[in-house]
Amino acid sequence: EVQLVESGGGLVQPGRSLRLSCTVSGFTIGDYGMSWVRQAPGKGLEWVGFIRSNAYGGTTEYAASVKGRFTISRDDSKSIAYVQMNSLKTEDTAVYYCSRWQQPAQYFHHWGQGALVTVSS
């Protein structure tokens, strides 16, 4: 069974950093693209970025709103995907979901349950 479980969320002050983890099971993480999608309270879905599968070079892409501040990575040996979030802003407050996609088409069959990140002083 495919499972994705996010962890690492919490309350953080503006300007600080936080790293979210997405631990997967039921598949080989390097064989798939992994994305992060967020949802601010009461708002819609916003794509954050992705890391491509190893077959597609494992490269990353980001939304303009987070480029230069967020970094997505993956540890294949641990079956974990990460998003390192630096210079956090209050507008980064959201539930962050990780999701899996089959290259080359970035639509999401499988999602985690989400991790809440609150950026506030």
Added chain:
Amino acid sequence: DIQMTQSPSTLSASVGDRVTITCRASQSISSALAWYQQKPGKAPNLLIYQASSLESGVPSRFSGSGSGTEFTLTISSLQPSDFATYYCQQYYSMATFGQGTKVEIK
């Protein structure tokens, strides 16, 4: 960047109604469009991909159509479990979601 615009933002309907939601792309995305259903406090659930392909396990009352810049999601006979928010998503270039359509009980 490709922008996705859904309409309506809110839709009031009754059980058994036929419901249609529209999604427009700011440029052609061929058939690179997916539809999701989301219920409060839950992750989205994939309904349709490649504009018209039904995800495994999704009831056949859901259908999708369109290509280029205009797409529709149709629920042929609304069921109680269908009251939720629906999002379109383009994956032609990176990814962009529509703003969502909330289907409410009339």
